[in-house]
Amino acid sequence: MNSLATRHAPDVALPLAHFLTGVAAALLGGLALLAWAPRLLAQPVGAFPTLAVTHLFTLGWLAMTIVGATYQMVPVVLEVQLRSERLARAGYPVLLAGAALMVAGFWTARVALLIAGGACAVAALVVYAGHIIATALGAHPRARVAQRFILAATAYLVLVGVLGGLLIAAFRWNLVHADLLPVHAVTALLGWATILAMGAAYRLTPMFALSHGHGDGAAALVLPLVAVGTLVVLLGLLLGWPRAVMAVAGLPPCAAIAVFVRDQWAFLRTRRRPHLDTGLRLTMAATLYLAATAAVAWLGLAGLWRPGHGAVVILGLLGWLGCLVAGQTYKIVPFLVWYRRYAARAGREKVPLLREMYDERLAALGMWGLAAAGLVLAAGAAAGTPWLQRLGAVCWLVGYGVLAWNLGQVLRA
Numbered sequence: 001m002n003s004l005a006t007r008h009a010p011d012v013a014l015p016l017a018h019f020l021t022g023v024a025a026a027l028l029g030g031l032a033l034l035a036w037a038p039r040l041l042a043q044p045v046g047a048f049p050t051l052a053v054t055h056l057f058t059l060g061w062l063a064m065t066i067v068g069a070t071y072q073m074v075p076v077v078l079e080v081q082l083r084s085e086r087l088a089r090a091g092y093p094v095l096l097a098g099a100a101l102m103v104a105g106f107w108t109a110r111v112a113l114l115i116a117g118g119a120c121a122v123a124a125l126v127v128y129a130g131h132i133i134a135t136a137l138g139a140h141p142r143a144r145v146a147q148r149f150i151l152a153a154t155a156y157l158v159l160v161g162v163l164g165g166l167l168i169a170a171f172r173w174n175l176v177h178a179d180l181l182p183v184h185a186v187t188a189l190l191g192w193a194t195i196l197a198m199g200a201a202y203r204l205t206p207m208f209a210l211s212h213g214h215g216d217g218a219a220a221l222v223l224p225l226v227a228v229g230t231l232v233v234l235l236g237l238l239l240g241w242p243r244a245v246m247a248v249a250g251l252p253p254c255a256a257i258a259v260f261v262r263d264q265w266a267f268l269r270t271r272r273r274p275h276l277d278t279g280l281r282l283t284m285a286a287t288l289y290l291a292a293t294a295a296v297a298w299l300g301l302a303g304l305w306r307p308g309h310g311a312v313v314i315l316g317l318l319g320w321l322g323c324l325v326a327g328q329t330y331k332i333v334p335f336l337v338w339y340r341r342y343a344a345r346a347g348r349e350k351v352p353l354l355r356e357m358y359d360e361r362l363a364a365l366g367m368w369g370l371a372a373a374g375l376v377l378a379a380g381a382a383a384g385t386p387w388l389q390r391l392g393a394v395c396w397l398v399g400y401g402v403l404a405w406n407l408g409q410v411l412r413a
């Protein structure tokens with residue numbers, strides 16, 4: 001695979017709609033943090049306004065972008081056609097409605113809205129997961145490692161939906177549910193998003209950096225360590241294991257992350273493309289965030305240092321996944337637009353290069369905003385310092401604002 005598109009890829013309008021919606025949600029989330037971060041981060045875990053903003057990010061931005069990216073990348077990486085492009089297109093408005101209603105339901109504390117939104121979001125994500133699993137089962141034999149990452153992560157997504165649905169049902173029918181909150185959050189951020197992002201990075205970083213010859217690195221070892229390790233951590237959270245046992249349970253996912261980070265740096269060190277563009281720099285920043293998140297989360301599990309639940313979620317969600325998703329957006333969206341507009345004309349007439357479709361210097365500036373946002377916000381959350389929290393929101397808005405501006409340029413190119 002040496003391109004982001006093959007004859008297997010779906011119509012580019014499908015991933016594009018998801019990416020653009022994701023960017024809009026990221027900007028709205030940043031504005032919400034700018035206006036209310038001190039209030040939101042001072043609330044106890046599980047407070048409704050905080051959950052509204054959390055799900056604006058997790059469903060509106062992260063899930064929306066990942067769903068769009070996988071509809072584009074799974075057929076390309078696994079060399080197989082999507083089972084049903086029509087089903088994929090039908091899922092977009094359902095996920096959008098689910099995210100919007102859930103955010104509105106949490107924000108206004110109206111459980112009826114929350115149930116309607118939760119039903120749409122769970123339905124959209126579970127149908128998407130079934131679709132991706134059915135598609136991935138037909139993968140080409142040479143894509144086995146990537147296939148396993150996708151299957152494991154997508155199975156965790158089903159669990160995210162089931163747990164989310166149970167948590168909402170618990171609000172309505174007053175069931176005891178306190179222990180499911182960390183289980184749902186870890187399943188979503190580690191089991192689903194991180195495993196999928198690792199699998200994607202194992203394929204995409206060598207491709208974008210032109211650093212071939214490493215094969216899949218240690219991907220075949222990393223996957224069982226992180227997938228089974230996550231399951232053990234979840235069991236420990238559910239059963240309330242003592243801290244010393246949780247510290248041991250947390251070691252396999254941390255080891256997997258350490259090997260993954262080492263592999264990503266090896267891909268970048270041995271690249272044949274000397275220029276590191278914004279997309280690749282953001283991938284490097286993302287891997288540093290992943291290492292930091294794993295270290296802080298492990299210290300928390302072991303009871304050695306607890307900077308607060310919010311700080312860990314911010315490091316993982318806005319730091320690791322924020323930088324990675326923005327970096328991949330810079331790589332994938334210009335390509336999709338170029339492919340749609342110019343692929344047929346390339347070679348016969350002058351067409352723009354990918355890097356000419358947006359302002360790379362502005363992108364490099366915005367990158368610093370994204371690279372700083374997770375750290376500044378997490379530090380602000382841990383220290384309870386409102387001005388740091390607001391500064392972190394500004395950094396995020398600068399990063400995503402520049403990304404949105406550049407995507408506008410790409411669409412006009």
Ligand code: HEM
Nearest residue numbers: 046054058063118121122160161164165167168181185188
């Ligand atoms: C499938 C749709 C989803 C539903 C119905 C759902 C539902 C919920 C509910 C009800 C809670 C609050 C639990 C409580 O206070 O006891 C919660 C928390 C949380 N959810 Fe979701 N969720 C969904 C998807 C996601 C996704 C895709 C992610 C991440 C990628 C995510 C990340 C989180 C996090 C991090 C928290 C904890 C927030 C905090 O720390 O305050 N959720 N979710």
